[in-house]
Amino acid sequence: MYLWDEPLPSEISNKDRRPGAVFTHINDEDKFFPLWLKHYSQYFEAKDIYVLAHNSNEEFEDYLLEGVKNKKFNMIPVHNLSWFNTTWLCQNVSMFQWLLLQSYKTVTYTDVDELIFTDPESKWKSYRDYYENFEHDTAVVKGYHIASDPFRDPPIDLNKKITEQRTRYLYDPFLDKPLITSKHVQYNNGMHTTRNLSGPLENDLIMFHLHYIDFDLIYKKDSLRTIENWCSEEIKAGFSIQNLPGDINAKKGTFLAAFLKGRKIPEKYIGIL
Amino acid sequence: MEYLPQLDMNYNKRSGAVFTHVNNEDKFFPIWLKHYSQYYDSKDIYVINHNSTGDFLEVLKEGARKEEFTMITVYNDQWFNGVWQCYNFSLLQWFLLQSYNTVLASDVDEIVTVDPKSRYKDLREYYEKFVGNAVATQGYHIVSDPLNDPPIDISRPILEQRNKMVYDGFLHKPLLSRVRCQYNFGQHNTNNVNYDIDKSLIMLHLHYIDVEWTIEKDNKRSRDRWSEFDIANGFSIQNLPCDREEKIKMFQEVYSKSEEMPYYYMGLI
Numbered sequence: 001m002y003l004w005d006e007p008l009p010s011e012i013s014n015k016d017r018r019p020g021a022v023f024t025h026i027n028d029e030d031k032f033f034p035l036w037l038k039h040y041s042q043y044f045e046a047k048d049i050y051v052l053a054h055n056s057n058e059e060f061e062d063y064l065l066e067g068v069k070n071k072k073f074n075m076i077p078v079h080n081l082s083w084f085n086t087t088w089l090c091q092n093v094s095m096f097q098w099l100l101l102q103s104y105k106t107v108t109y110t111d112v113d114e115l116i117f118t119d120p121e122s123k124w125k126s127y128r129d130y131y132e133n134f135e136h137d138t139a140v141v142k143g144y145h146i147a148s149d150p151f152r153d154p155p156i157d158l159n160k161k162i163t164e165q166r167t168r169y170l171y172d173p174f175l176d177k178p179l180i181t182s183k184h185v186q187y188n189n190g191m192h193t194t195r196n197l198s199g200p201l202e203n204d205l206i207m208f209h210l211h212y213i214d215f216d217l218i219y220k221k222d223s224l225r226t227i228e229n230w231c232s233e234e235i236k237a238g239f240s241i242q243n244l245p246g247d248i249n250a251k252k253g254t255f256l257a258a259f260l261k262g263r264k265i266p267e268k269y270i271g272i273l
Numbered sequence: 274m275e276y277l278p279q280l281d282m283n284y285n286k287r288s289g290a291v292f293t294h295v296n297n298e299d300k301f302f303p304i305w306l307k308h309y310s311q312y313y314d315s316k317d318i319y320v321i322n323h324n325s326t327g328d329f330l331e332v333l334k335e336g337a338r339k340e341e342f343t344m345i346t347v348y349n350d351q352w353f354n355g356v357w358q359c360y361n362f363s364l365l366q367w368f369l370l371q372s373y374n375t376v377l378a379s380d381v382d383e384i385v386t387v388d389p390k391s392r393y394k395d396l397r398e399y400y401e402k403f404v405g406n407a408v409a410t411q412g413y414h415i416v417s418d419p420l421n422d423p424p425i426d427i428s429r430p431i432l433e434q435r436n437k438m439v440y441d442g443f444l445h446k447p448l449l450s451r452v453r454c455q456y457n458f459g460q461h462n463t464n465n466v467n468y469d470i471d472k473s474l475i476m477l478h479l480h481y482i483d484v485e486w487t488i489e490k491d492n493k494r495s496r497d498r499w500s501e502f503d504i505a506n507g508f509s510i511q512n513l514p515c516d517r518e519e520k521i522k523m524f525q526e527v528y529s530k531s532e533e534m535p536y537y538y539m540g541l542i
Contacts, residue, residue, distance in 0.1 A: 007455070007465075013357045013502070016350035047346065069338050076343055077316060079372040081285035088282035092371050099364040102357060103348040231282065 008184045012102060020131040021100045022108040023050035025078075025089055028060045028224070031158060031217055032112045032210060037073060039115045039273055040108075043128040049073040050100070052092060054080065085231040086189045086239040094187045101184060106131045108180045109191060113210040116141055116179060120268050122204035130180075130205065137183045138199035141207035143175020147262040150215035150255040163270045166213055168262030175209055176201055189239050208273060211242075212258045219251055283371060289400040290369045291377040292319035294347075294358055297493065299329045300486045301381045301479060303427065306341065308384050308542060309377075312396040318342040319369065321361060323349065354500035355458045355508035362460055367453045375400045377449045378460060382479040385410055385448055389537045391473035399449075399474060406452045407468040410476035412444020416531045419484035419524035431542040435482050437531035438538075444478055445470050458508050477542060480511075484524045488517060 022040045026033055033051075040049060053064055053075050068075045076096075080088055093109050100107045108131065110116060118124035147168045148156070156165055178185070178194050186195040211218065223245050235241060242254070291309045295302055302320075309318055320342050322333050337344040345365070349357055362378050369376045377400065379385055387393040388411075393402075416437050417425075425434055446461050447454065447468045455464040480487065491514045503509060511523070 009360050013354055013360070013500070014349045014351075016348065018348050065340070074345065076319075076345060077372075079285070079287045080283045082283075085282055088371065091282070092368070095364065095368040095371060099345075099361070099368055102361050102364065103346075233282075 008098065014102060017103055017105045018048060019104070020044060020106040020108065020128075020134075021048045021050060021104040022110070023052060023093075023096060023100070024110055024112045025052040025054060025093055026056075026112045027054040027083060028057050028221075029112045030060055030063065031221070035158060035162070035210070035273070036110070036112045036115065037067070039117075041072070043126060043131075046072050047074070048104070050096070051075045052096060053077045054089075055083075081229065082231040083225045083229045084234060084239075084243060086234055088231075090187050090189050090191065093191060094185055097181060097187075098184050101182075106134045106180055106182045109187075110179050110207070111191070114143075114175075114177075114179070114207050115210065115273050116205060116207045117272055119204045119206055120272070124204060127205075134180060134182060136199040138178040138181045138185065138194060138197040139205060140176045140178050140199060140201040141180075141205045142171070142201065142203055143173075143177060143207045143209060144169040144171050145175070145209045145212050145258050145262070146265070147212050147259040148214055148255065149259045150252045153214075155216060156214040161271055162208075162210065162213060162273050163265055167265060168259055169208070169265045169269075170258050170262040172209075175207060177207065179207065180205075206269070208269075212255055215252060215255045218255075219248060222246070222251075286372055286374045287317060288373070289313060289375040289377065289397075290317045290319060290373040291379065292321060292365060292369065293379055293381045294321040294323060294361060295325065295333075295381050296323045296352065297325050297327075297329045297490070298381045299332065300425075300427065300483075300490070302329075302332070304431065304479065304542065305379070305381045305384070306336070308386070310341070312400075315341050316343070317373070319365070320344045321365060322346045323358075323361075324352070350498065351500050352494040352498045353503055353509055353512065355503045356500070359456050359458055359460065363454060363456045366450065366456075370451070370453060375403050375449060375451050378454075378456070379448050379476075380460070383446075383448070384477045384479065384542050386475060386477070386541055388473050388475050389541070393473055403449060403451065405468065407447040407450035407454060407463065407466045408474060409445040409447045409468050409470040410449075410474045411440075411470060411472045412442075412446060412476040412478060413438040413440050414444070414478045414481050414527060415534075416481040416528045417483055417524065418528050419521045422483075424485060425483040430540065431479070431482060432534065432539050436534045436539075437528065438477075438534045439527055439531045441478075444476055446476065448476065449474065477538075479542075481524055481527050484521055487524075488520050491515070491520070 022044050097107045118130050124130045146166050291313050322344050366376045386396050387399050393399045415435050454466050
């Protein structure tokens with residue numbers, strides 16, 4: 001008798017799966033990770049939160065280990081000396097999702113600067129209510145950048161609500177990502193699409209992308225990641241090159257463009273994060 | 274449709290990881306951990322924790338807190354579900370191969386090491402030099418006389434207390450691999466990878482070292498929480514709770530086939 005009639009098991013032989021797990025893949029994210037953890041801890045129990053830790057520096061690794069010791073989440077280290085290698089990252093995410101599906105009915109993956117919530121005017125009480133009642137193979141979130149004026153906005157205070165410090169957001173169809181899944185997923189680079197699953201675009205499922213919330217914060221972070229440690233094939237292919245260390249004015253221009261194209265964040269979203 | 278990524282995009286993998294899947298294994302797990310910690314850095318040791326409880330769960334948590342290994346908890350209310358466990362093994366192996374050149378997947382009572390008479394200094398040297406797709410171990414049960422042998426003292430070397438073994442072709446398991454394996458039940462073979470048996474790589478199976486350990490452990494796992502599919506198909510049914518006499522008879526039968534262990538194995542565990 002053979003278990004495998006295709007490379008991935010089509011049926012999961014576990015009647016006792018938990019309703020949902022969430023995970024992210026991080027590399028020295030001391031600013032965004034606490035926000036990510038605080039946000040998802042509202043909707044997931046600590047034991048259902050997983051962090052793939054990629055080459056953290058000593059200080060950030062200590063911070064993560066402290067979180068593990070205090071039972072805030074589970075951490076699994078992954079090893080690759082390249083800072084960015086999106087193909088590898090994407091395969092890591094897919095394969096870890098496959099493993100989690102053995103124990104969970106749904107898996108939510110997000111980058112560390114991506115926060116999902118349900119529209120307060122929708123029928124869903126919360127994101128927990130959403131994933132506990134999830135019936136699709138995947139669903140696509142509606143994605144918005146939270147924008148900031150790189151010349152005028154004060155530095156973000158990460159201890160205060162983000163939506164009370166920034167006023168504009170920008171819808172971006174590129175952020176409509178299939179981040180919640182209930183079947184084995186083969187993500188494409190950046191997890192913007194999948195190769196094998198389809199699901200509805202959920203207007204009630206909002207994702208706020210925090211990359212543009214503070215110019216100095218991002219510029220400092222990117223500058224620490226020297227270009228020598230990037231995967232050269234990725235740079236040639238143009239994957240995630242927005243995170244490469246680069247010219248300060250060009251980067252400011254990108255932030256300003258997002259801000260100028262942005263619209264006022266609706267009142268109903270203020271205070272959610 | 275191609276399901277598995279063909280590109281290996283990590284040029285900086287670590288040389289090896291080892292993992293096991295445990296469910297309240299207070300006797301075997303310390304032996305397993307002590308053994309593999311000699312050949313793997315603690316950050317390369319992974320433990321899939323399945324529904325462990327009580328003192329053993331605390332042992333695992335404490336070990337993880339002390340960074341002796343990384344623990345990944347999995348959830349299934351059933352004690353035994355061979356299909357599910359086998360997928361867990363395969364999928365974690367695939368995931369670890371993203372970061373490691375080799376992965377060794379072993380049950381908690383399986384001690385893989387190199388034959389002291391082989392050309393390898395130790396298991397670390399073996400996996401660091403390994404270039405095949407996968408390799409199967411030469412497997413032996415370490416056995417005990419259930420009515421005459423004294424209880425195992427866990428603080429002393431195991432092979433100073435048991436010196437009989439039984440060769441078993443069923444223990445030719447492809448436990449060390451460099452490519453994604455689709456393991457079949459019990460990881461005795463794979464569905465997708467060809468491999469050789471290497472007599473340099475031996476596996477000592479500890480299931481039969483102490484009948485009282487087995488009786489105590491098996492009796493805690495009530496039959497009503499086993500996978501019906503597994504029972505119907507006879508998977509891992511040697512671990513089902515059963516009558517004491519029956520278990521002793523099972524151990525006696527294995528012991529009756531045993532031979533002396535080579536003297537140079539004595540210090541291995």
